[in-house]
Amino acid sequence: MKIAIASGKGGTGKTTLSTNLAMFLGERERVVLVDLDVEEPNSNLFLNGEFLKKEDKMKMIPQWESSTCTHCNHCVEICNFHALIAIANEILVFPNLCHSCYACSELCPTNSLPMEAQKMGELSHFRTQQIDFVEGRLNIGEEQAVSLISQTKKYVEKYFSDDTLKLYDSPPGTSCPVIESIKDADFVILVTEPTPFGLHDLTLAVETTRALKKNFGVVINRYGMGNDDVLSYCEKEAIPVLAKIPHSIEAAKLYSQGKLIYKEIETFKDEMQSIALYLKQFSKERA
Ligand code: SF4
Numbered sequence: 001m002k003i004a005i006a007s008g009k010g011g012t013g014k015t016t017l018s019t020n021l022a023m024f025l026g027e028r029e030r031v032v033l034v035d036l037d038v039e040e041p042n043s044n045l046f047l048n049g050e051f052l053k054k055e056d057k058m059k060m061i062p063q064w065e066s067s068t069c070t071h072c073n074h075c076v077e078i079c080n081f082h083a084l085i086a087i088a089n090e091i092l093v094f095p096n097l098c099h100s101c102y103a104c105s106e107l108c109p110t111n112s113l114p115m116e117a118q119k120m121g122e123l124s125h126f127r128t129q130q131i132d133f134v135e136g137r138l139n140i141g142e143e144q145a146v147s148l149i150s151q152t153k154k155y156v157e158k159y160f161s162d163d164t165l166k167l168y169d170s171p172p173g174t175s176c177p178v179i180e181s182i183k184d185a186d187f188v189i190l191v192t193e194p195t196p197f198g199l200h201d202l203t204l205a206v207e208t209t210r211a212l213k214k215n216f217g218v219v220i221n222r223y224g225m226g227n228d229d230v231l232s233y234c235e236k237e238a239i240p241v242l243a244k245i246p247h248s249i250e251a252a253k254l255y256s257q258g259k260l261i262y263k264e265i266e267t268f269k270d271e272m273q274s275i276a277l278y279l280k281q282f283s284k285e286r287a
């Protein structure tokens with residue numbers, strides 16, 4: 001099974017849940033945790049894994065060849081991402097805006113925009129005693145997360161067998177990187193917090209997840225602070241609440257020390273168990 005862990009906004013505890021749930025489940029079955037929050041991956045801070053391998057990840061960017069260009073401007077007109085501009089007698093390429101769609105390269109009448117590989121980031125693979133851990137990490141300043149997320153998922157698909165439970169720690173928000181992270185998932189866990197901001201962003205995440213026709217449930221983190229509006233919303237929308245993780249200063253302290261919370265706080269472990277049971281039941285029903 002592939003399970004994406006996502007949230008409408010940052011700071012809800014998505015990484016805390018991902019790392020703790022992965023290690024908890026890893027005590028019983030084969031698990032790989034995949035950090036797809038490639039702009040700022042941080043799951044590795046909580047997992048002391050043995051380094052296995054690293055791969056450079058590339059994206060294809062057009063390179064302008066002045067000697068054959070006839071300055072027809074066709075490439076500038078067709079690029080939907082404004083990654084090309086014509087200045088005087090030059091075509092300038094902005095690699096950070098380029099989505100590697102190949103349109104300009106394929107449609108240039110004089111083949112003056114051949115595509116060339118350029119490093120965009122790295123993929124690292126670690127192994128702990130309980131789980132495998134794979135991380136995609138974009139180069140600083142690089143903006144196109146989708147391609148690296150896609151390449152990281154391909155690595156996981158190739159390297160791990162179908163009987164490995166795959167947990168995708170997705171980026172926050174509801175934009176293209178999130179959609180790339182959750183589009184192949186069998187189940188999506190939306191992490192939120194019981195605050196007006198949490199509810200607002202949860203509703204956006206729910207709309208996105210429903211648009212992708214995904215099975216999903218909600219985990220309410222820091223339960224007990226704020227109000228009950230998130231719970232009422234889930235009841236009204238018939239969204240299953242998989243766990244309510246209590247608000248706790250002790251948990252925040254453990255997080256700040258890079259420790260796994262379920263190993264220290266029994267109630268936190270109970271909530272991991274509750275999520276595990278739900279996922280097991282879901283897996284049985286879809287089999
Ligand atoms: S489409 Fe090709 S020939 Fe036309 S301006 Fe662009 S690079 Fe030059």
Ligand code: SF4
Pocket residue numbers: 062078079080081082083084097098099100101102103104105
């Ligand atoms: S490959 Fe696509 S996105 Fe990149 S510059 Fe060409 S047309 Fe624009």
